[in-house]
Structure formats: structure tokens, C-alpha cells
Amino acid sequence: MVWKKIQQGLRSRVSESIYQLWLEPLSFTSFDGRRLVLESPDKFISAYVERHFAAVVKSLLAEAGVKNGELVLREAVHRAAPKKSTSPYQKRLPLVPENNSRLRSLNPKYTFDQFMVGESNMMAESACESMTDGDSLAGICLYLHSATGLGKSHLTHAVAHKIWMESPLTRLHYLTAKQFAAEMVRGIHNRTMDDFKAKYMDNCDILLVEDIHTLTGKNKTQEELNDVLDSLIKSGKRVVFTSNAAPRDLKDIDSEFCSRMTSGIVTPMKAPDTSTRCAIIEKKAGLENLILDADSVDYLGTHIRGDVRRIESALRSLKMMTRMSRGGVNVEMVRSVVAQVVGYTESVLTAPMISELVSSQFKVSVEALQSKSRKRNVCVPRQVAMYLARKHTEESLVNIGRCFNRDHSTVMHSIKVVTDRVRRDTAVNAQVQMLSDKVTQM
Structure with missing residues (x-):
């Protein structure tokens, strides 16, 4: 045979x-x-x-x-699969001791190929990829920090997914700081601290701890985690921490522990800009089999800022609306979702809005600003409007230029011209500052 x-x-x-x-x-x-x-x-x-x-x-x-x-x-198809866990990542491999890893439930969608990379998170994504590959350039300690909903958990889940797919024997422990603290308390109560320490110091190849900021003021937990961290670093193991605050903004965290946590790469994850948000919307809409036209994508991307979960919420609502109406997405649906379901009702500044303000202040029509006129009484307001649009909105140079029927190079030139005049001429500086204050009040 x-x-x-x-x-x-x-x-x-x-x-x-x-x-x-x-x-x-x-x-x-x-x-x-x-x-x-x-x-x-x-x-x-x-x-x-x-x-x-x-x-x-x-x-x-x-x-x-x-x-x-x-x-x-x-x-193989297991007909009597255990009900304890539905995650395929928690199956025990042959001849591997049980409980060799600690994982929270992993979101199957939180993988590297589903993560949208932009300028705001490029460094964080690259560092996490390097961690999974064992790239020495990334070091052995990574600290990610951002506001909520910007992708920290997505990246840490992606690290766990990739490691378990490519190196299933890796002893990976993934938990929150609160879970670590609770486990330590149980160890003290049950007098099993030796087992607790051995688990993380001797039987761990990569440790991922989320929400490290929740340990503020918990000195005993910080002390134990610091000992674990020290042991792992000395052994060349890999460690990833996430937090909602930069290291310098952490309060009531032991200085020695903070120093160790930040001994490797420290990188922020900022809110995605408009172009990245639009890319995220297109990507997630595709995953939901939701067809959106360019105007809908642009409207959602312009108005839903910050937390990416708002985007996911909006798309789920749109999906439900199309199912109920048995039709496609229309402008009214998009506006309704943004204003009511997502709860994002505050005014969002756009280049056209700023163009109208500058038009009224300089007593020149919007049409004149969009015209090919090179007269000084038109050219100067146009340049100021472009400068303010770049300063107060997240719109790209291309979108700003489109508002004035110009290309992105003209926008760049206008910004440079106004910047130079503001620096050299106090009268221009005062005028532009006054307009800028009015923009912020819109």
C-alpha cells in the first residue's frame, strides 16, 4: 500500500x-x-x-x-466536540501538556489581512508583524497605546492568530491586566504562587497583556508582573502590552516596572485620517457584501471620526436597513445612520464650509474662488481658504483642491504662501487668526 x-x-x-x-x-x-x-x-x-x-x-x-x-x-470531523470552547485555536496538540497556553476568546476577524494600514497605525502594525516573525529589529518588548476603538485588540488578536497558525507549539499567554491580577489573587489565596510564577516565567514564549493602565495603584500586581517581565526579557521571550495611555501619562505605576515595559518599541495608534477611514469603510462594507457608492463612502468617512467601532456599527445598521427595505443604500439611509444610530451629530468641518466662510468675510463669491481668476482680491482669499481647510479638516490635498477646481500642487503652494505671510506680516497673522477662530466656532 x-x-x-x-x-x-x-x-x-x-x-x-x-x-x-x-x-x-x-x-x-x-x-x-x-x-x-x-x-x-x-x-x-x-x-x-x-x-x-x-x-x-x-x-x-x-x-x-x-x-x-x-x-x-x-x-477530522468531531461529532462529540467539547462544549467548553468553540475556538479552534484552543485545541490541544498531541503530546503537548494541557493548559500550556492562556488565551482570551479570539475574534476570527481580527487578523493581519483584515487590518487596514494607514499613516496613523503603520508603525504599530509593522511592529506586531515583526513580533510574530521573531524579527530582532522589533526587539522583544512592544508597548502599544491609543484611545479606545483604534485597533489595539485587533493587532494583539492578529499576533495570537498568526503565531498559533504558524507555530502552534508556541507557549502563548494572552489576557488582560485585570485577569492577570485576578489569577495572582487566586494564587495567593490558594497558596499556589509557585505554580503561578512558573506558568509565566518558565512556561511562556510570548506574553500579551491588554489594558495595562488598569493596574494603576495595584502595587502587588505590578510587582509580580514586573518580576515576570524581567524573567521573560532576560530569557529573550517576547512581550506585548497595550494601554489607553502613553507611558508618561500612566499614573501610580512603579517607575521600574514602567521602565521595563518601555525598554523596547513604544508606538501610538492614532485616529485614522479621512482617506484611511474611507478605505476601512470600503473594506468592511465588502466583507458585509454591502454595496456603497463613492458619495456614501465619502460621507461616512468624513463624518464618523475616531473610534472605528462607529464605522462597524454604521455598516451593520445600513446592512439591516437594506435587508428591511429590500433595496440598496441611499443617501437618506447614510445620513440617518450617521445622525441617529452612530450618534455622531456634531458638525464636521469641510472645505466647502470654510470656503463659504472666507467668501463672506472677503466679500467675494464662492464661484469666484472656484474660478480661474488670478486677481489679487480673489487669489488671496482662495489661498487663505485652502490654508484653513488644511488646518481645520482632515480632507486630503486632492479633496481640498477639488473644492476650488485646483490640483493638489496648487493647494500645497497656497499653504506655503499663507504660512510665509503669517510668519512675516503681523497684520496678515492677525487676520488669519481671526478667521481661524471663526472656523473653530462653526
Whole structure:
């Protein structure tokens, strides 16, 4: 039988421990003369075998006289699966001690390929990717901080997903700072602190702790986590922390602990700009099979700022509306969602709004600002309007230019001209500052 020959060939090429761990759990399903179909206990073994042994199996098939042989792996269907957890990432691998890792429930959508990268989060995403690859450039300690809803959990979930997919034997512990504190308290109460310390110091390859800011004032927990961190860093293990505050803004955190946490890369995640928000909207709408035209995407991207969860909420609401109306998305739906469901009702400044303000202040029509006129009484207000639009909105240079029928290079030139005049001429500075104050009051 072909599979018997393949087994013998594999056993002769790898150590007995590797064979028992990865290859022995495979079982023969079928062979049609070219395709060898094997059943695997779970997706992790399938992924590992596919990556490390598929070429060897094809070579052994060729040695057995099978031309263009192919290996097909299928996961076993467990009819009596335990109800304790529905996450495939928490299955125990053969010969691996139980409870070797600690994970919170992972969101299956929070992966690197579903994370939208922009200028606001490029550094954080790159650092997390490097952490999963063991890139020495990233160091062994990473501290991410941002306001809520900007992607910290998405990235930490993505780290866990990727590590478990590519290196399922990695001893990864993923929990919140509050969970760590609660576990420590149980250890003290049950007099099992030695086990608690061994778990994180001796049986951990990568530690991910979210919401580190919740440890403010909890000196005992900080002390224990500091000892764990010190041990992991000295052992060359990897550590990722997240917080809603920059290290310098953390209060009641031990200075030695803070110093260790920030010994590697510290990177903020800022709110995405308008263009990135629009890209996020298009991406998430595609995942929801929701068709949005360019105007709808632009309106949502312009008005829903900050927390990305607002975008997700808006898209879910739009999806429900289209299902109820059995039609497509229209402008009224989009405006309704932004104003009522998302709860974002405050006025959002746009280039056209600023154009109208400047028009009234300089006694020149909006049409004149959009015209090709190069007269000073038109050109100066136009340049000031572009300068203020860039300063007070998140619109791109292209969008600002479009408002005045100009390209982005003209906008850049106008901004430079006004900036120079404000610096050199106190009268111009006062006038522009006055207009700027009025813009902020709109």
C-alpha cells in the first residue's frame, strides 16, 4: 500500500519525536493513483504538515512510481466536540501538556489581512508583524497605546492568530491586566504562587497583556508582573502590552516596572485620517457584501471620526436597513445612520464650509474662488481658504483642491504662501487668526 511506503519513508527522514508529534496522528483516507488524501486531527497539524512535509511526501510518491503526486489534508470531523470552547485555536496538540497556553476568546476577524494600514497605525502594525516573525529589529518588548476603538485588540488578536497558525507549539499567554491580577489573587489565596510564577516565567514564549493602565495603584500586581517581565526579557521571550495611555501619562505605576515595559518599541495608534477611514469603510462594507457608492463612502468617512467601532456599527445598521427595505443604500439611509444610530451629530468641518466662510468675510463669491481668476482680491482669499481647510479638516490635498477646481500642487503652494505671510506680516497673522477662530466656532 502506498501510504505504508510513505510512512516508512517519513519515519526514516525525521526523528521519532517529530514523527510521533506531527505524522503519526495522520490517517489514510484514500488514494486514486495520484492524490493521497490523509485525515488530520485539526487545522494546526494540517498547516504544519503542509508547510514542512508536503514536498517530502511528493518526493516519496515519485519514488513509489506515482508521477505528479499530490498530498491532500482534511481535518477530522468531531461529532462529540467539547462544549467548553468553540475556538479552534484552543485545541490541544498531541503530546503537548494541557493548559500550556492562556488565551482570551479570539475574534476570527481580527487578523493581519483584515487590518487596514494607514499613516496613523503603520508603525504599530509593522511592529506586531515583526513580533510574530521573531524579527530582532522589533526587539522583544512592544508597548502599544491609543484611545479606545483604534485597533489595539485587533493587532494583539492578529499576533495570537498568526503565531498559533504558524507555530502552534508556541507557549502563548494572552489576557488582560485585570485577569492577570485576578489569577495572582487566586494564587495567593490558594497558596499556589509557585505554580503561578512558573506558568509565566518558565512556561511562556510570548506574553500579551491588554489594558495595562488598569493596574494603576495595584502595587502587588505590578510587582509580580514586573518580576515576570524581567524573567521573560532576560530569557529573550517576547512581550506585548497595550494601554489607553502613553507611558508618561500612566499614573501610580512603579517607575521600574514602567521602565521595563518601555525598554523596547513604544508606538501610538492614532485616529485614522479621512482617506484611511474611507478605505476601512470600503473594506468592511465588502466583507458585509454591502454595496456603497463613492458619495456614501465619502460621507461616512468624513463624518464618523475616531473610534472605528462607529464605522462597524454604521455598516451593520445600513446592512439591516437594506435587508428591511429590500433595496440598496441611499443617501437618506447614510445620513440617518450617521445622525441617529452612530450618534455622531456634531458638525464636521469641510472645505466647502470654510470656503463659504472666507467668501463672506472677503466679500467675494464662492464661484469666484472656484474660478480661474488670478486677481489679487480673489487669489488671496482662495489661498487663505485652502490654508484653513488644511488646518481645520482632515480632507486630503486632492479633496481640498477639488473644492476650488485646483490640483493638489496648487493647494500645497497656497499653504506655503499663507504660512510665509503669517510668519512675516503681523497684520496678515492677525487676520488669519481671526478667521481661524471663526472656523473653530462653526
